[in-house]
Amino acid sequence: MRYDPPFHKSSGFVPALVVLAMLLVLPLMIEASYLRHLMILAFVFGIVAASWDLSLGYGGLFNFAHVALFAVGIYTYAILTKTFGLNPWIAVLIAGPVTMALAALVALPVLRLDGIYVILVTIAFSQLVYQVIISQSSVTGGTSGIVTLPPLAIGDYKLTSDGRIGYYYVALGLTVAACAFLHGVIRSRLGRAIMALRDAKYAAIARGVPEGRTRVLTLAASGLFTGLAGGFYASYVRVASPDIFGLGSLTLVLSILLVGGIGTIWGPVCAAFAIILLSEAMADLGPWRDILTALLIIAVMVLYPGGLWGVVQEAREAFATARAGIRAGWRRRQGRPAREALMGATEAMLPTRHGHVAVSDTGGAGPAILCIHGNSACKEAFARQFAAFRGSHRLIAFDLPGHGVSGNADPETAYNVPAYADVAEDVLAALGVDRPVILGWSLGGYVGLELTSRAPARFAGLCITGTSPLNIVPEDFARGYDASSHLVLAGKQYFTAAEERAYAGSATVPLSKDSAFLHANINRTDGRTRYYMITKLGVVDWPRQMRMIREGALPLAILNGADDPFLDHGYIAGLDYGRIWSGAPHDIPGGKHAPFFNAPEAFNRHFSAFMDWANRPASITGTG
Amino acid sequence: MISFDTFLAVASGGLVLGALYALMAAGLAAVWTTLGIFNFAHGAFIALGAYIGWQLADAGGAGLGLTAGVVVATVALFGFGILFHLVLVRPFERRADIVTVSVITTLAGTAIIESAINLIWGPRSKQLARLGTGEIDLGLIRIPMGDLVLVAVVAATLAGLGWFLGRTRTGRAMRAVSQNREAAELMGIDVPRLYALAFGLSAAMAGLAGIFVGGLRFMTPTMGADPLMKALIVVILGGIARFTSPIYAALLVGLVESFSNYFVGLYWTPAVLFAIMIAVLYVKPSGLFGHHQRTL
Numbered sequence: 001m002r003y004d005p006p007f008h009k010s011s012g013f014v015p016a017l018v019v020l021a022m023l024l025v026l027p028l029m030i031e032a033s034y035l036r037h038l039m040i041l042a043f044v045f046g047i048v049a050a051s052w053d054l055s056l057g058y059g060g061l062f063n064f065a066h067v068a069l070f071a072v073g074i075y076t077y078a079i080l081t082k083t084f085g086l087n088p089w090i091a092v093l094i095a096g097p098v099t100m101a102l103a104a105l106v107a108l109p110v111l112r113l114d115g116i117y118v119i120l121v122t123i124a125f126s127q128l129v130y131q132v133i134i135s136q137s138s139v140t141g142g143t144s145g146i147v148t149l150p151p152l153a154i155g156d157y158k159l160t161s162d163g164r165i166g167y168y169y170v171a172l173g174l175t176v177a178a179c180a181f182l183h184g185v186i187r188s189r190l191g192r193a194i195m196a197l198r199d200a201k202y203a204a205i206a207r208g209v210p211e212g213r214t215r216v217l218t219l220a221a222s223g224l225f226t227g228l229a230g231g232f233y234a235s236y237v238r239v240a241s242p243d244i245f246g247l248g249s250l251t252l253v254l255s256i257l258l259v260g261g262i263g264t265i266w267g268p269v270c271a272a273f274a275i276i277l278l279s280e281a282m283a284d285l286g287p288w289r290d291i292l293t294a295l296l297i298i299a300v301m302v303l304y305p306g307g308l309w310g311v312v313q314e315a316r317e318a319f320a321t322a323r324a325g326i327r328a329g330w331r332r333r334q335g336r337p338a339r340e341a342l343m344g345a346t347e348a349m350l351p352t353r354h355g356h357v358a359v360s361d362t363g364g365a366g367p368a369i370l371c372i373h374g375n376s377a378c379k380e381a382f383a384r385q386f387a388a389f390r391g392s393h394r395l396i397a398f399d400l401p402g403h404g405v406s407g408n409a410d411p412e413t414a415y416n417v418p419a420y421a422d423v424a425e426d427v428l429a430a431l432g433v434d435r436p437v438i439l440g441w442s443l444g445g446y447v448g449l450e451l452t453s454r455a456p457a458r459f460a461g462l463c464i465t466g467t468s469p470l471n472i473v474p475e476d477f478a479r480g481y482d483a484s485s486h487l488v489l490a491g492k493q494y495f496t497a498a499e500e501r502a503y504a505g506s507a508t509v510p511l512s513k514d515s516a517f518l519h520a521n522i523n524r525t526d527g528r529t530r531y532y533m534i535t536k537l538g539v540v541d542w543p544r545q546m547r548m549i550r551e552g553a554l555p556l557a558i559l560n561g562a563d564d565p566f567l568d569h570g571y572i573a574g575l576d577y578g579r580i581w582s583g584a585p586h587d588i589p590g591g592k593h594a595p596f597f598n599a600p601e602a603f604n605r606h607f608s609a610f611m612d613w614a615n616r617p618a619s620i621t622g623t624g
Numbered sequence: 625m626i627s628f629d630t631f632l633a634v635a636s637g638g639l640v641l642g643a644l645y646a647l648m649a650a651g652l653a654a655v656w657t658t659l660g661i662f663n664f665a666h667g668a669f670i671a672l673g674a675y676i677g678w679q680l681a682d683a684g685g686a687g688l689g690l691t692a693g694v695v696v697a698t699v700a701l702f703g704f705g706i707l708f709h710l711v712l713v714r715p716f717e718r719r720a721d722i723v724t725v726s727v728i729t730t731l732a733g734t735a736i737i738e739s740a741i742n743l744i745w746g747p748r749s750k751q752l753a754r755l756g757t758g759e760i761d762l763g764l765i766r767i768p769m770g771d772l773v774l775v776a777v778v779a780a781t782l783a784g785l786g787w788f789l790g791r792t793r794t795g796r797a798m799r800a801v802s803q804n805r806e807a808a809e810l811m812g813i814d815v816p817r818l819y820a821l822a823f824g825l826s827a828a829m830a831g832l833a834g835i836f837v838g839g840l841r842f843m844t845p846t847m848g849a850d851p852l853m854k855a856l857i858v859v860i861l862g863g864i865a866r867f868t869s870p871i872y873a874a875l876l877v878g879l880v881e882s883f884s885n886y887f888v889g890l891y892w893t894p895a896v897l898f899a900i901m902i903a904v905l906y907v908k909p910s911g912l913f914g915h916h917q918r919t920l
Contacts, residue, residue: 062724109902113909116662116723120860121905127853128898135891247664247849251731258728262721287739294732294739301725302715 007183011496012266023172033163038280039273040164040236043171046272047178047229049256050265054182055222057263058191060198061215062119065106067253068126069223071133071244073099073230078146078240079139088152092231099227100220102129107216130245145241152235167236174232175269178225182265185221194218252279255297261307271308320494320527325408327524332358332405339405342517343379343386345395347405352426354414357406359398359427362390367460367611368433371397372424372451374442374466374507374594375490375533376525378404380517381441381508384600385607396436398427400447402526415532417443417540421450435460437611441594442466442507443533449545456553461614463557463607466564466593468572471546473537479571487566491534493527506565508594515597552578555614559606561591561599581610626886632765634882640771642878643778644836648851649858649870650782651829657802657864658822661726665708666830666855667848668737672704673697673831674838674847675745678752690753690835697831705827706820708733713823714816734848741845752838774836781832782871785825789867798822857901863911872913 007013027036052066073095080091106125110118133140140146152159152170159166185191193214196204205211234240243249252275260271278296282289304310332349340347345360360379369389371382379397386395400420401409413419424447428436437460440448445467452459468480481487486506489499501511504519511519549556556579560567572585586606591599596607626634648670655663674697679685681693712729716722754770755777789795800808801818809815837843837851854877862873877897884893904912 056724062727064727109906113905116656116660117860117905117909119662119723119727120856121902123853123856124860124898124901128895128902131891131894131898135895247731247734247846251735254728254731258724262724287742290735290739294735297732298712298729301729305719305725 005496005499006187009496009498011494016266020176027163027165027168031163036164036168038276040167040171042272042276043175044229044233044236045253045256045276046269047175047225049253049260049268049272050178050182051222051224051226051229052253052257053260053262053265053268054185054194055218056257057265058186058198059194059215059218059222061110061218062115063106063110063122063219063222064119064250065122065126065129066222066226067250068129068245069099069103069106069226070230070233070249070253071242072102072129073227074234074240074244075133075140075146076227077231077234078149081150081235082146083139088150088235092152092228092235095231095234096224096228099230100223103223103226104216104220107219111212111215126245130242133245134242140242141240143242145239145243147239149234149238149240151238152232171232171236174225174228178229179265179269181221181225186265190214190217190221251294251297255293259297259300259307261309264307264309267307267309267312274308316494317528321408324402324524324526328405328407331524335405339380342383343397344390345386345397350398350427350430352401352423352430354401354419354423355407355409357398357401357423357427358404359396359431360386361431362386362393362395364390364394366393367615368394368396368436369611370424370428370433370436370438371395372420372438372440372444372447373397373400373403374444375530376403376503376522377441377508377518378521378524380404381594381597382439385439385596385604388600388604389608394433396427396431396433398423400444400529402529404521404524408526411526411528411532415526415529416536417446417450417533420444420447421454424448424451425454437461437463437614439463439596439607440465440467441596446540446545449548450540452554453541453545453548456548459554461555461557461611463559463610465559465595465603466561466567467558468567469546469549469575470542473540473542476542476571477537480568481566482568484565491530493531495522495527506593509592509598518597546575549580550576550578552580555579555581555610557581557607557610557614558585559591559595559603559610560585560587561593561595562587562589563591564593564595566593581606581613629765630886634886635879636765636767636771638879638882639875640774640878641881642875643775644833644840644851645854645858645878646782646871646874647778647829647833647836648855649862649874650785650867651826651833652852652855653859653864653867653870654785654822654826654829656859657867658798659713659726659819661713661723662730663823663826664727664730664852665712665733665737666826667850667852668734669701669705669827669830670834670837670848670851671741671843671845672737673701673834674752674843675741675750675834676700676831677835678750678838678843679745681752682750684750690755693752694755694832694835697835698828701831701834702824702828705824705830708827709820709823714819717819738845738848745845747845749842749844750838751842752835754839755835770839777832777836781829785829785867794818794821857897859911861901861904861911862913866913869911869913873911876912 048070055061055063076095076098077091080086080094081088106122109121109125113121134143159170193204193209196209197211197214256272256275257268259275260267279293282292285292300307336347343360345362347358347360349356350359371379371385373379373381379399382397389395399406401414401423409415435458438448438452445464448462448464449469452462470476470480486503489503495503500522504522505511508518509515548554556577558572558580560569560572569587588595588599588602591603596603652663652666655661677693677697680688680696681690712733713726716725716729719725756769756773758769759766760769760772789799797808797813798818801813801815805815837847841847858874858877859870861877862869864870880900881893881897884896888896
């Protein structure tokens with residue numbers, strides 16, 4: 001499964017452009033050369049920390065020789081320009097690959113190590129580099145370092161002139177390049193391998209990800225811009241000093257990384273400004289500065305474990321949740337007559353274990369049908385079933401928590417399949433419905449399976465559509481569905497406008513006058529429902545569902561669209577069914593992921609036949 | 625070649641160094657094996673112990689003599705270690721990324737301790753007297769009394785630690801926790817208390833080591849960084865299979881350093897040590913005397 005839109009199509013694009021534009025005009029507004037100096041330092045340390053994030057955050061490799069790599073970049077520049085008299089620009093460019101090569105060398109002793117050993121060995125490696133540098137005083141200047149390095153210049157124009165404005169723009173350009181490079185690596189095949197090894201090492205190795213080679217490449221990639229930043233930094237401060245190996249610089253870079261938030265790339269780049277400026281603001285405090293900085297780091301660790309990036313994400317989530325909740329409340333009040341007209345049923349809010357949900361109920365004395373809608377949809381998706389069966393049946397549909405005009409609920413407890421089944425139970429109990437037929441669509445199909453497998457005798461039948469029954473999760477998830485980018489959207493918390501259209505289009509039908517209300521539901525859906533539903537797939541008792549299907553404890557129908565873009569029809573056909581209508585899963589020609597919506601006549605005909613069949617005694621309906 | 629007398633002098637120097645490293649490494653390993661984290665503040669503990677000892681012992685401070693300094697520094701560091709654990713490690717124990725988080729919090733703790741020393745005692749370097757004066761004639765070789773006391777005190781301390789871990793109920797409980805935390809907890813062992821105790825013992829040993837280091841070199845607020853790196857090498861080299869593993873490795877490192885200083889030279893010795901360590905890790909990642917398991 002792969003879904004990674006290019007950066008210019010992701011939701012971070014516009015904020016990144018705005019920040020870049022601000023950084024471009026900032027030096028024109030601020031004349032103070034000291035502030036520009038701090039900004040340049042922040043750019044450099046931001047690059048170093050963000051590069052470290054690739055190995056530490058994304059790769060889970062605790063490479064504590066990273067600051068030593070930065071120092072290698074510095075010394076490469078110093079030696080190339082001082083000893084060999086090379087052009088400073090070329091020296092900066094060479095510092096990158098040299099550092100990259102050394103970073104790959106760091107990888108060799110840690111190829112076979114894990115966890116804390118990696119920390120210790122890389123610390124030792126960095127000390128080894130330090131010892132080599134101070135012992136070779138004829139080349140490196142020993143403990144006193146190398147001073148008066150040549151600065152960068154274009155022709156006769158020194159980049160330090162005009163209040164360091166040249167250095168500012170080179171540093172900005174380097175930062176943009178570093179971000180683009182790191183973002184590109186993370187999005188690439190290598191990036192996915194890096195994260196797979198971090199998250200599920202043995203599964204990744206079993207699937208053919210080469211651990212050793214990936215580690216070498218991870219560290220090499222994290223070294224490239226670290227070395228370039230080192231060379232640039234040396235050309236800027238014009239000193240190469242072994243002090244850079246001290247605990248002080250390690251603490252500085254590590255605090256930028258952790259305060260920014262690991263595994264984010266952007267977090268460290270932003271945090272670099274905060275930390276460098278703060279550190280400078282306290283410059284007059286002497287030893288107190290280090291104490292206060294240390295206390296600040298500890299406070300961030302305690303209060304915001306995800307770092308500043310975590311705070312940004314929390315704020316974003318709070319905003320998105322509040323916006324979805326306000327939309328739901330607004331539509332609950334404003335759109336009710338239209339919804340009731342569409343469904344031909346009255347709408348009411350009912351209390352359940354997971355908050356109040358909106359329920360449409362046609363009433364009447366006929367056999368009951370409970371419809372459960374899918375991910376990011378709403379109860380009105382079943383309008384065409386309500387219209388067809390209103391005369392003969394009692395139809396009930398409800399909006400899942402966080403969907404439609406139901407309220408938002410606690411994501412930890414309410415946004416998962418068993419909780420949705422709880423809600424369905426509560427709705428049925430509140431309405432006093434006995435032995436209903438359940439019609440579940442997609443996610444609603446799993447809710448239906450969960451609900452009925454708890455007590456099959458209490459239901460008259462179950463019809464699932466757009467749902468692959470699963471036994472082992474997540475393995476069967478990969479078998480039951482065709483991996484497409486839209487399927488990955490099912491678990492994505494935030495949608496861009498394009499993603500909303502894409503997901504609504506493939507989950508239901510492309511936007512038209514008839515389907516507009518389904519599309520409109522996406523931006524009301526609490527994004528956390530998608531994220532928590534997917535991450536909590538593990539809490540569902542999947543084998544119980546499969547057992548029910550296999551043993552035929554309940555009449556079952558599987559009505560799928562023949563053109564469903566998500567399902568693997570072969571997987572579904574190959575399962576073992578105890579008591580299924582028409583003897584096998586049935587595909588509806590021309591039907592998509594919501595066949596009851598885009599091919600309603602055929603769907604309703606089959607569904608009606610299924611309900612007739614389900615009402616017969618078990619001795620007749622049994623297929624075995 | 626090297627004469628026999630010189631050989632003995634170099635070897636005895638190596639043994640003294642090795643004893644000192646053993647004391648530092650055993651303290652470092654005590655925390656690592658029980659808590660599974662690496663305490664970067666161990667070097668700062670060493671510095672703090674040295675300064676507290678100086679405050680008590682030196683004429684510039686209270687002038688109570690070195691024995692008082694040793695006792696007070698050790699006891700004070702024991703308490704400080706417990707406090708340090710309570711404030712900087714305990715709150716993060718339940719987090720999945722405790723290994724990285726403890727690196728940053730103990731580094732932050734190092735910055736706080738070093739700056740505090742700087743504020744209290746000032747940046748000017750100081751020196752402690754040595755425990756034991758004069759020289760003693762052992763027939764073949766004359767060695768300083770201070771070295772002899774150092775080796776004797778370290779040997780007694782480590783023997784005491786061995787007795788504690790092997791013979792007392794609390795010590796055995798500590799070994800149980802380091803072998804399997806969950807099982808130990810189920811047996812009714814108070815794990816948080818043992819964690820605090822491990823930190824306290826580790827800091828107390830660092831404090832004692834600080835007094836010795838202060839007698840051998842000048843004291844500065846950052847004096848702990850170098851011993852920390854040596855202890856690190858020792859612990860990696862020896863592994864942590866048993867609490868004795870770092871001790872053997874410490875003696876080995878002390879001897880290698882002493883002979884390397886003599887043959888290869890002062891500047892290259894650290895590089896030699898690190899190269900040996902990386903080579904050992906490459907061949908046997910769990911250390912020379914270890915298996916892939918954390919125990920005391």
